[in-house]
Amino acid sequence: MQKVKPALLRGFDQEYLPQDQLQFNRLIDIIRRNFELYGFLPIETPSAERREVLTSKGGVEKEIYALTRLAEADDDEAATKGALRFDLTVPLARYVAMRERELAFPFRRYQIQRVWRGETPQANKGRFREFYQCDIDIIGREKLSYLAEAEIPSVIYSVFREMAIGEFRIRINNRKVLRGILQEFGVPDDKAAAVLRTLDKAEKEDAGKLRGDLEREGVAAAGKLLDLITTRRTTDETLNTLSFLKGEIGKAGLEELRNIVVAIRQFGVPDTAFAVDLGVVRGLDYYTGTIYETTLTAHPDIGSICSGGRYDDLASYFTETQLPGVGISIGLTRLFFQLREAGVVSAAGSSVDVLVALLDDASLDQALAISPRLRGAGLNVETQLEPRKLARQLQYADRAGIRFVVMRGEDEASRGVLSIKDLHRGEQQEVPEAGLIEALRAMHGQPSQAVAEQA
């Protein structure tokens, strides 16, 4: 038979072996559990939306995947009017506008789903065309307390602390403060967006080039502006530095920022894990208050692993109701890729705790009686279904990353015992039948590596 080459599409290629998928799923579980701990509610939205919904806020059309049919078909809206979402924010806006009357506000939602973007894939940067986003947003109706902006870092803190991926810092800034700074530096309003985009590159590009760009954009004291933005200070030093802001918007922003810093501390985030950082700019016009980026201290090259901000109106394209909100997003596919590259996470052990060996057909009944007992105790169990030489069954378990193998041969059966092999420690012990669960629990509690003498 003519074979088809089993291959993946470029950019649609983040597919894992089970042991990596398990590790990925553990990160998802941590994210989900923490989002729920902080009172966020789950939603999922369809993968495809109406095209005019996706382009309403100015989605980049050439990066949007539209749907069609492989062969012509009648009357399919999706194939003529549908396209895949490129983020979770536009679907959220559509969702809230559609269901305004059924939702309780402030609406705290989390959403963990895939999105699709036709950008150029860059595997070395963890940039793919299909990837997971994990978003939380708090949406108010007509108004939303600044405390929502202060609560977000406590959720992020809780997530990344549990992930145990090393020291991280949630860096915050305020769009009004940035606008105030630009005013003090004499940047006219119509140049502000361009200047902000230039400043957004301050961490990556050469200072001389940046200075030239800023001067061309009409910033008189470009060097001084760059200094202000890039100098590292403590949060309180930064707040003091900003007292030079005299314009209305700058003063309002500084006041907001001060209050939010007080509240972030009240929410229990230590100063080691967050900082006001004027270098956080965020390109999007969308944001109007606090903006967030999160970096790993040991891996600044990875860039921001969790970003977002406060916005004034989520769904202005869909409804007259003003819906101010604040949210952040974790790009988990990219993060996972980069954490693996950096050696911060590695493949998990198997989710299977125990393999019950099958030594011969005659002992099937006995093998099958063991598995339900173990499952009843909450252990994940694979029953070997092919009687094979014990050595091959142990090899299979080892290869699959299963730690324990439980065996009951004729000899063991005649004496009312079972054997448990711990493949991580290379040890084996016999236990009375009635003591199986207890023995496994005790062995499970032991470290995976036996001390050198025993190995």
Added chain:
Amino acid sequence: MQKVKPALLRGFDQEYLPQDQLQFNRLIDIIRRNFELYGFLPIETPSAERREVLTSKGGVEKEIYALTRLAEADDDEAATKGALRFDLTVPLARYVAMRERELAFPFRRYQIQRVWRGETPQANKGRFREFYQCDIDIIGREKLSYLAEAEIPSVIYSVFREMAIGEFRIRINNRKVLRGILQEFGVPDDKAAAVLRTLDKAEKEDAGKLRGDLEREGVAAAGKLLDLITTRRTTDETLNTLSFLKGEIGKAGLEELRNIVVAIRQFGVPDTAFAVDLGVVRGLDYYTGTIYETTLTAHPDIGSICSGGRYDDLASYFTETQLPGVGISIGLTRLFFQLREAGVVSAAGSSVDVLVALLDDASLDQALAISPRLRGAGLNVETQLEPRKLARQLQYADRAGIRFVVMRGEDEASRGVLSIKDLHRGEQQEVPEAGLIEALRAMHGQPSQAVAEQA
């Protein structure tokens, strides 16, 4: 501003309010937990595959959604060569063929993801264009024990028992037995597929019409065949009935079926939950051994909620290696839709256990100190961020389905106590600060409804 109507695409419209999403997620969790209990490992595959991968096994082209770009773009494989998967079996075949050397066989995988099919949506039948499938398969290399076919019903039994959706029956049959039956009835091999498709409708269509169809397809004793297929018997009666099979394939099938019935019982599935049923036919040629359908006793109209079977070669289009397997699939979006229609599942309570009220700005610090304590005890907590009248906060909690509201006003603070309101029981009690967690746990253990006199 010109508004865009917030609406969904037809068939891409199974989107839930949070309380329904929570219920849906609980079903997913049950499925996943049971799949893992039985030693299945997770994988996910990209949403889009190469078109030739999807059409290799004869996917229906006009039902496949291909990808394109909303506006033209350079060099994007996905937009010229990609399409969305229509099931999880073809991606599994491609996955196993690609990673044959890295996987341990028998490979037991589970996969819970969305698929897309351009069929005509029929909401009343729970048929949508985007829906979840939850699949398990056991794939052998070169060979696979019949015990794998016997183990599958024990997994299904475990899943649906935990879902508590009423009495169900896993109905099994065997393709070789069906072929043997057709031989006994003189159906030539080239008519077998057509006759099976007709028999597959036996539960839905008029007996007279079916009989006519079968006669046209060359079945001489059509009435007798229909009788054989549709008569209800116990498993052992059916096995006895089949002793009339004399041909090689029929006898081999009967032997398989007998062995598998013995093993299903060994795997712990009671006769109340499974039955050999000759009316299970399954349209696909693909299956070669045991085939499964599962029906809810109280809701036969819902049809099969979980189907699958044994096949001889998973990935013949991609690799020379023979990969026999057995698998089943739960179409969860449809099942959830129909269970809700039938009133078998209803919206869940909120995932938020406790709302911590904020009575005034001055008590913010106190309110914020309560939440982490509760989260530390594993409770999901929303902190109210807007000081509002207590009545409005209680109304918000009630509307959001949150059962407990914890309050500490000035008066309570001065006396070192907290108040807990149980909205489900309409009761309120004061507890000393140190006893908060304990009191909540005790109240949580009480039934949701207070007795009538107290309500």
